[in-house]
Amino acid sequence: xxxxxxxxxxxxxxxxxxxxxxxxxxxxxxxxxxxxxxxxxxxxxxxxxxxxxxxxxxxxxxxxxxxxxxxxxxxxxxxxxxxxxxxxxxxxxxxxxxxxxxxxxxxxxxxxxxxxxxxxxxxxxxxxxxxxxxxxxxxxxxxxxxxxxxxxxxxxxxxxxxxxxxxxxxxxxxxxxxxxxxxxxxxxxxxxxxxxxxxxxxxxxxxxxxxxxxxxxxxxxxxxxxxxxxxxxxxxxxxxxxxxxxxxxxxxxxxxxxxxxxxxxxxxxxxxxxxxxxxxxxxxxxxxxxxxxxxxxxxxxxxxxxxxxxxxxxxxxxxxxxxx
Numbered sequence: 083x084x085x086x087x088x089x090x091x092x093x094x095x096x097x098x099x100x101x102x103x104x105x106x107x108x109x110x111x112x113x114x115x116x117x118x119x120x121x122x123x124x125x126x127x128x129x130x131x132x133x134x135x136x137x138x139x140x141x142x143x144x145x146x147x148x149x150x151x152x153x154x155x156x157x158x159x160x161x162x163x164x165x166x167x168x169x170x171x172x173x174x175x176x177x178x179x180x181x182x183x184x185x186x187x188x189x190x191x192x193x194x195x196x197x198x199x200x201x202x203x204x205x206x207x208x209x210x211x212x213x214x215x216x217x218x219x220x221x222x223x224x225x226x227x228x229x230x231x232x233x234x235x236x237x238x239x240x241x242x243x244x245x246x247x248x249x250x251x252x253x254x255x256x257x258x259x260x261x262x263x264x265x266x267x268x269x270x271x272x273x274x275x276x277x278x279x280x281x282x283x284x285x286x287x288x289x290x291x292x293x294x295x296x297x298x299x300x301x302x303x304x305x306x307x308x309x310x311x312x313x314x315x316x317x318x319x320x321x322x323x324x325x326x327x328x329x330x331x332x333x334x335x336x337x338x339x340x341x342x343x344x345x346x347x348x349x350x351x352x353x354x355x356x357x358x359x360x361x362x363x364x365x366x367x368x369x370x371x372x373x374x375x376x377x378x379x380x381x382x383x384x385x386x387x388x389x390x391x392x393x394x395x396x397x398x399x400x401x402x403x404x405x406x
Contacts, residue, residue, distance in 0.1 A: 098123070098132040105143035114147060117308070120156030124277075128164040128257045141264065141272040149273050151304035157277045158309060165255040167283045168234040172204060173241060175386055176286035178279040179209030179219050179248075180262075181294070181322035182271075186216030188360040190371055191292075191325040192223070192248075194378035196364070199245030201402045203386065206241065206284045207248040210262055214321065217360065219248055225361050251278055280305055287312045290385035292319030303337045313338050315385035326381050328373035329355055334384055334392070345384060347392040350377055367404075376403045 101123040105112055115123060123140060126132050132140070144153070177195055195205045211218035220230045231237035231249040240247035252259040261274045279291055280302065289306075291314060293299055299316045306314045314337045319325045326332055328350040336343050356370035363369040379399035380392065389395035 096133065096136070098126055098136045102136055102139045102143065105147060106139070112147070114150040115153045115156065117152040117156035117159075120153045121160045122156075124157045124160035125164065127261070128160065130257075137261070138264070138268065141261070141274070142268060142270065144273045145270050149276055149298075149301050151301060151308055154273065154276055154280065154301065154305040155308040157273060158280045158305065161255065161258050161277050161281060162283070164257060165281070165283065167254075167281075167285075168238065171206070171234060171238050171241065171284040173206035173284040173286040174204045174288060175206070175382060176282045176284060176289040177205055177207040177324065177382075178281070178289070178291055179207055179211065179323060180251075180275055180278050181211070181292065181319070182213035182265075186214050186321035186323070187357070188217045188363075188371070189219050189222050189323070189325075190360075190363070190374045191319075191323055191378050192219055193360070193364050193375045194325075194382060196226075196246055197375070197379055197402050197406045198382055200406045203245065203382075203388075204241050205246050205382075206237065206286060207246070208251060208254070208278075208281065208283060209248070210251040210259060210278070212263055213265055216321065220250060222360050223248060226364055249283075254283065255281075276301065276305070280309070282311065288386045289314045290324045290382050291316045292322055292324035294318070294322035299335050303335060303342060306337055307340065311337065313385065313387060315381065317381060324378070324381060325374065326377040327355065328377040329353060334381060336384065338387070345392055347377075347380070350396065372403070376400050379403060 127137050195207055199205050223229055231240055231247045237247040237249045265271055282289055291302055296318050302316045316335045317332055331349055332347040334345040334347055351373050355374055358369040358371035363371050376399045379402055380395035383389040383395040383398055389398055
């Protein structure tokens with residue numbers, strides 16, 4: 083066919099174009115994707131059925147419009163389906179770590195998770211710290227003489243032997259990891275960050291989650307409710323991680339079945355918390371960051387439903403830390 087004649091032929095619309103059009107038609111005409119549409123759209127992206135231009139447009143439009151609970155629920159379902167999640171992995175607590183705070187230091191929440199594991203709770207941590215300026219979880223583990231899990235079989239063995247495993251997102255859903263890392267190219271956080279936090283790959287009965295911006299608290303809780311999650315605790319944490327600053331008051335927002343509640347956690351120490359070394363803090367009885375770790379253990383106990391209120395959680399957290 084001559085080139086000019088080819089240009090005169092009507093273009094066939096790409097199957098993915100409908101999702102970009104729905105989000106980007108303009109004021110008064112665009113809308114959020116339904117749960118089913120979001121599931122289908124991300125499924126196509128993860129299977130490589132969307133053009134890179136379409137992927138970028140989707141992520142930017144989702145971000146620009148603002149994240150919607152039904153949309154997020156559908157995106158999470160697509161991500162879980164694509165990941166081929168394990169059916170036999172047993173964990174008590176799901177702990178996502180996807181923070182990217184510019185002022186983060188060491189991941190003190192990691193020490194809290196390790197102490198909980200020694201107390202008999204099975205903790206699965208998953209994440210990506212590619213955009214943090216602090217110490218990534220994988221690096222902190224290596225400083226402590228440990229390592230991330232290489233795959234699900236490796237994670238299952240770690241949970242069985244020591245009650246804790248950290249598996250990077252790139253080890254179990256590399257395609258979702260590539261979408262998350264588009265932040266460097268687009269210059270924007272995308273909804274994939276929220277999706278990754280809500281994956282709960284082991285279907286643990288409880289999850290503890292941190293966000294950087296308070297409006298995301300309701301989004302996470304509402305999306306989790308739509309996904310039928312049993313128990314989720316969300317806080318505005320340092321750098322967007324599930325970590326508690328013991329020198330400041332904190333509100334912990336809890337979803338338990340269909341019920342929502344807010345727990346007020348008061349300050350535990352006065353003044354600013356000083357610097358400390360992650361290995362020294364793990365190995366010694368007391369450093370400047372020990373209150374951060376024990377306060378974060380308390381958050382996890384509330385997430386697990388293993389304490390009735392913040393006061394009881396803090397008392398038990400000190401016992402767990404001392405007995406690690």
